[in-house]
Amino acid sequence: MRRQTHQRRGTSGRLLLMLLLLGLVYYISQSDTFRIHWSLPFFREVTEEQFEVTGLHPVVAEKQNQLVERARKSGIKIIITEGYRSEERQDELFEQGRSTAGQIVTSARGGESYHNYGLAIDFAIRVSADKVIWDMDHDGNRNGKSDWMEIVAIAKELGFEWGGDWASFPDYPHLQYDFGYSIAELQRGKRPPGYKLDSEDLEASEE
Numbered sequence: 349m350r351r352q353t354h355q356r357r358g359t360s361g362r363l364l365l366m367l368l369l370l371g372l373v374y375y376i377s378q379s380d381t382f383r384i385h386w387s388l389p390f391f392r393e394v395t396e397e398q399f400e401v402t403g404l405h406p407v408v409a410e411k412q413n414q415l416v417e418r419a420r421k422s423g424i425k426i427i428i429t430e431g432y433r434s435e436e437r438q439d440e441l442f443e444q445g446r447s448t449a450g451q452i453v454t455s456a457r458g459g460e461s462y463h464n465y466g467l468a469i470d471f472a473i474r475v476s477a478d479k480v481i482w483d484m485d486h487d488g489n490r491n492g493k494s495d496w497m498e499i500v501a502i503a504k505e506l507g508f509e510w511g512g513d514w515a516s517f518p519d520y521p522h523l524q525y526d527f528g529y530s531i532a533e534l535q536r537g538k539r540p541p542g543y544k545l546d547s548e549d550l551e552a553s554e555e
């Protein structure tokens with residue numbers, strides 16, 4: 349008899365403790381102070397904007413304009429030969445030099461290039477109205493430095509990563525601004541915030 353009473357008291361005590369714990373967990377989950385720290389890692393992926401990209405990211409477009417302008421001030425005219433690239437176009441480029449004619453120009457298939465997400469541009473140097481070059485030794489502004497590398501230096505100051513630094517498949521005209529996103533993340537549908545999908549961007553990306 350005594351033993352049973354003792355046991356019952358123990359059970360109700362445990363029940364009370366469980367209720368208290370549940371209450372505490374509920375309180376923490378509802379509390380704003382805790383919510384900030386708890387929810388970020390769990391909900392980040394859900395709130396990420398996921399949509400198809402059809403133009404240069406506006407931040408990248410702005411940096412592209414700054415690059416062109418700063419190059420001009422250094423006496424170097426550049427043109428942007430590529431910006432946003434559709435996955436179909438990327439697949440076509442990948443086949444170039446493989447199943448179709450021409451030289452191999454990329455190691456990336458559709459969806460594997462930062463161009464496919466509006467986060468990369470390619471440049472070339474314009475030496476006259478009708479002549480564009482990819483000569484890394486050219487010193488058109490005659491300051492004793494390679495124009496190409498001057499552009500690369502400006503681009504790096506603007507936060508671009510240069511494809512010429514890649515060990516496996518160096519891509520000298522290529523500049524990318526990836527916001528720290530890996531291709532794997534972008535392929536999973538993650539997108540850096542800030543895309544504007546208006547006609548202006550679409551036009552800009554087709555230049």
Ligand SMILES: [Zn+2]
Pocket residue numbers: 430463468469470519521522523
């Ligand atoms: Zn490129």
